[in-house]
Structure formats: C-alpha cells, structure tokens
Amino acid sequence: MLFSSITFLYYFLPLVLILYITLPFRYKNLWLLLSSLIFYAWGEPLYSILILLCILQGYLIGLRIEAARGTVRARRWLILSVILSLGTLGFVKYYDFFASNIKVLTHLPLPILSIALPLGISFYTFQILSYTVDVYWGTVKAERNLLDFTAYAILFPQLVAGPIVRYSDISHQLHQRTHSLSKIYLGSRRFIVGLGKKVLLANSFGMLCSKFDTSGDRSVLFYWVYAVAYTLQIYYDFSGYSDMAIGLGRMFGFEFMENFNYPYISKSITEFWRRWHISLSTFFRDYVYIPMGGNRVSKPRQLMNILVVWMLTGLWHGAAWNFVLWGLFFASLLILEKFVFSNWIMISKRSVLSSVLSHSYVLLAVIISFVLFRAESLGQAFLDLQGMFGLTEVPMVSQESWYYLRSYGVLLLMGAIGSTPIVKNGLLKLISTRFGETIAIILEPAILVMLLLVVTGYLVDGSFNPFLYFRF
C-alpha cells in the first residue's frame, strides 16, 4: 500500500489511528503488528510469508546468539543469520543478474527466474541483520518477546522504503514510549509535508521525466531539464517518503532517525553522503566499512574498503551494472576527495568563490550520477550523458524542451529552493516573532489542511504516482 494513496489516507490510516489511540498500551504493539501485516499483505500477499520467516529467523537466531555469547557457537549463529538474510536477498534480488552475466561469460545453461522483488526486502533484511549483529556485538539484548520483535521488523511506517531503523535505536521505545497530542500533531505535520513533497513535487518531476522518455524532439536543453528534474524527483520522492515514515512513527510514539539533511547544499561528495540516505550510509559504515578495518588500515587496503563498500551500496540499489558503476563513481570521487583534494575541501569552507565552485562540483556530480542511476542500461546511460554534453546529433533547443522548461519552470525553481533550508529557516524566523507565533497557531494547521486537500485532489485525479525506492 502506498502512503500516497486514497486507500491508505482515507481507509487504512484513520482506522489504525483511532484503534491505536483507544487501545491500552499493552495492546498497542499487537495492533501495530496486525495493521502492519495488513499493510504489507495488501501490496504483497504472497511475500507476507517470506517476511514472517525472515523475522522468525532473526528472532530465533538473536536468542541463540545471546545464549551462546562469547563462544564460537555465537559466531556460527551469526554466520547462519548472515547467510540466511543475505542469501534470501541475494537470491530474489541478484540471482538473475549474476546468472545472466555468468551465462554470457561461460555459456552455462543457467535459468533466468524473473522473480518479482518482494516489497521492501532490502530494507527489512538489513534491519533484521543489524539486529543479529548488534546482539552478537552485545550492543543490544536479544528481544524475548516475539510479538514486539515482529512489530519492530514489520512496523509499517518504515517497512517498505526505510529509513533503516536499527533495533538498538528503538528497542527501548518498543516497550516504553509516550504518546501525546503534540506528538500526534508534529507527526501529522511531518507526514503531510512529506506527502506534499511526494505528490506535488516528486510526482510532477516524474511526469516531466516520463515526457522526456517518450519525446521524439530531444535537445541538449531537454537532456539537462530531464537530468535536473530526475535529481529533484529522487530527492523529493525518497525524502518525502522518509518524512512520512518519521511522521507516522512519531504519531505512534516512535522516534526514527533522520534520513535526509538537505543533501543538495553539500560542498563535497563526502558531505553529500552524510546528508543523503543517512540510515543506509551509516549502516554500511557501521556494519561493513568499520568491520573491514575502516580508516585504521594501510592506504591500499583503505582504498579497497571504500571500493567494496560503494560497490555494495550501488548493488543494494539494484541488480544492474549501472548501479555498480553508480556506486563506483561515488567511490572514485570519495577517494579523490580523501586522498587528493582534501586541502581543497578545507579551503572551500572559507572563501565564497571556492564555496560556489565546490557546490557546483557536487551538484554536477550528483546530477550525472542520477542520470546513470535512472538509465535502463549502461548504453542508455552513456547516450543520455552524451546528449547532455552535446555529443549526439540533437539540437541545442527544441520546441518541446522549451515548452516543458517553461511549463515546469516554477516547479523546478520551487523544487530547487525547497531542497535547501531557506524555506525552513524563513518560517522559523517568521514564527520566532510575537506576531508570527500568534498567527501560526491557526495558520500552520490551516495550511496543513489545505495541503492535505490539494494532495487528495492530485490523488483522485489519478496522477502519476510511482515510488522510486520501492524497487530497492
């Protein structure tokens, strides 16, 4: 079920919320578990069994690891958990990719299974895996209550597209959390803002990208309009979803980690990845990069660690070579920043000109990376990049590109401004005055209501409504 759907907003959510609020605390997790199961089964009826099996293995192995803590058996249980979790993910998500590549190289008659990717598997697999690793490391105690553990792993706000919530971050909240009117309001506010980002902005940019896809009148300008639109789409789509997840979590008394922090204002790729999909980058840092030795190893080994982590990050996003290349593209930039241009990165924080140059470099790199990311194949990616730099036989400007630039100009501008903290800071400044504080009492909720209604208008009109991160 999509958050940005009439079914979720006007059937599922009101019912879940009303019952959740009225139930005593001891039944709240059970209700969350049941409603999360319905939420998941609505979109993936058959794979509901798979997610429950994954949860069960995580729960049982967590208990085993704790019981055998400090012995070699604990390590074996952990290895089993890693094999089961990554094996499942690897099979359903990567089998076809590897099989088709091996076939090309060896001509072995490997079958292509075309398995439909279970919704959210990349997210819940990592959550369950982080739990068993944390139990092994002794960071958290194993959860003894199967119901609470299942509720954690299947919690619908973050189930299908993150953020990747670690058990260690919410284990306490699972058993003891507070609910208040303020939390419900702040959660609703965050949810509606995320919904607006998704439906009004991301979907509109997505529509522009689909116009580009079907256009027979491309130009260099259109390639750039498309590239910028997709860069904004993916940001608003994913950060909007994260906002909705965080907001819903807050309404139910949970505090999830932030997943985005204005990544497009970064002045280096290193900074960009501290601001983009934070729950994923910290997962790879804590569970892959640091265990491999992180920065405390020789330079060649460090380079290898970075390349491995970023190749995995790329593969996590999809089983295709363009994702691998996407990860390695960032790895190369991170290596250059770390080992070659570290002084420049420091200087860029001091002068305006170098700051502008650094910012431009990040935006250009990110835009190029997302063109690579979105392409259906490597060939398509290179064609798109050639188009952007005038290396194909298209004119600089075409009738269609000019039209769509004008049609979506305001939206693109709003999207660009909204991806910086300018709006948020302006609003904070406004409500810091006595007058602003007073009018915000009514105006802020009224604007949220209006936003909800406008979003509803977009939804009932059957607007374009994909969720990019559902495929991961």
Next chain:
Amino acid sequence: MGAENSDRKHKAGVIMLAVVLLLLSVINCLQPDKLLSEAERRTLKQRPFLTLDSILKKEYSDEFEEYAMDQFPYREAFRRMKAVSLYGLFREKDNNGIYLVNGFAAKLNYPLNEKSLKNAIDKFRYIYDTYLKEGSGELFSCVVPDKGYYLAEKNGYPALNYEELFQNVEEGMEYTQYIDITDCLGIEDYYRTDTHWNQVKLIPVANRLAEKMGFLEQLSNQYEESASGIPFYGVYYGQSALPLQGETIRYLTNNTTQACNVYHYETKETTLVYVTEKLKSSDPYEMYLSGADPLLTIENPQANTDKELIIFRDSFASSLALLLLEGYSKITLVDIRYIKSSILDDYIDFHNQDVLFLYSTLILNDSYSLK
C-alpha cells in the same frame, strides 16, 4: 514559540486535521457509489469483487485503489482544486494535456504521428480501391484543423506539423481533390470548452466546400439561428477540471433542415436532423444527427437535384453536413470508427455519388480506431 502557544497550535492542528480526515473517511464509506462522471463523460469504477484469487494476484488492491479514487466524495471539487493549484500555483501550462489560452481549452496534439497518418491514408485508399475506383462521382478530401492549429504555436505550445499533415493527405489521396478550409476558420469558430466547431460559424466552410464541389449556387445561406437554453460544457471542461463557463449550443435551421429526415441504420430509427432531446444528455453536441453513428442517411425532399453525397467522416461532420444539404438529394454519412470498411457495400449502393473524406487532425493523428 512559547509552550502555551505551541500547545494551542498542536490542539488546533490535531482537531482540524482529525475533522477533515475523519469526515472525508466517513462520507467516503457511507455515500452510495456513483455510476458516471458527467464532467469526464465516463463510467466510474465500482467496488471490486473480493475473491482469494484476486487478493493473491494483487488485482483486488489495484482495483480497490482505482475504485477509491473514482468514488471519492466531492471528487470534482478535488479535481478542480488540483487543476487550480497546477495552473495557478505551479504555473504549469497544461493539465492532463489540456491547456487554456484566452478562455479556449485545447488538447496538446503533437508530434505528428506519421504511422497513424499513413494508417488513415491506407484505410481511405482501401475504400477508394474497393468501392470508388470505378463508377463514383467526384472525390474530395478535406482536413478539419483542431484548435491547436490556431492556438498552439503562436502561444508557445508544442504544435503538430500541420503543413506536413495537410501535404501528406493531399499527396496520399491523389485520387481526390483536396479542399483547404484553414483560412475559413479561426479559433472563435470553435467552442471554448469542446473539441468541436460551432455550427453557426461554419457558413464560410460550407461555401468553400460547395464552391470546390460545384454546388455553390444552390446554397441559399439563409438560416435562422436557434440556441439551446441548457449550458453546454464540452469535453475539455471535464478533462481540464477548471471552473470554465458554460456555453450555448447554437444551430442553424431553414426549410431544408426542417424538411429532412435522418435514417439511422444501426437503430433503424428515423429522426430529424436536430435531436434537441440530446441537449440534456452528457454530450449535448450529439444533438447534431444524434451524435456518434456508424451509418446514416439524410434525405432532402426539397432538393432540386438528384445528386447524392457520401461523407466519410468523424464527429466534426455532424454539424457541417447539414449546411451542405441544399446541394444534394441525399447525404450518407459513414463513420468507419464504428463500422468495418469491408462491409460497407452491404449497406451502401455505390453509384456515382460525390464522395467527401472529411476528417479532423485529431483523428488523423490517432487513427487506430478506423476500421
């Protein structure tokens, strides 16, 4: 913000959001399902039937969402809210492919679909080869420009390559005499909220056709103008979802139009040329010859000629054909979107009639409904 003001805001916010969310949810669940959307002129999705199979195949969830979108309370108001924000706030230039210029709604119709155009020309060639090659009267072709011809390019909207389209038709239908009517029309000659042209503005078009087809002297051009009292909201009204003003359907009558009878082959009914009851239907433009119809004939008892005309046509011909009546004793209108070209001789005796292929650019650029 002070704690007291924060509390007030949070309370106000929760109350306002809860009222909106719950009210809409409750109305949504309690209101009876509707069958039709009059504005969009389409049937609305009904609640899907729940079966284990439909759940397992994910069909139920997909169909339920479509149903939920279609049956949402105050749906038209919400669609309008979307359209207004899209045009007003985000300044997008079209909504669902419909754009507005000076109160005229038009559909983005581009680029030129050469395959579609060839498909149409091939269909017409088949008709010519099968029925007209031997023993027909004079053959004519005419393309009706859609509103985009007068609006798109000069207002910065992507436009079809109309000249190429006209040229392709002229060259591809070399067995006909091509009649250009683009200079007889302007944007004011079309309804603001609809695809179609306004019959009362079509006299110059009728005269151009009559001149080229050789019966200009028979046209009296003496008509009385009548108007419907019911506001007309065209097809773009619903598609754009904007609060556009209703228009008035006007039509031209004289002794000839009043004397003519129309025989509809499909329903085997005979009607007058103007079916005013249709003004109350979801598409009032159907008042001209009852709207979409595979095959009909108009008999003109007052004709002082025995010449006949066959028009292969789309909906634009319904209003125009009535202005050509004085030149013929019988006009047959054939819409090959609804009848196969291969069975036409089961119904029509092709014998020396004049033939006019009259198609709009909208159909030529999306011609796969032609049979």
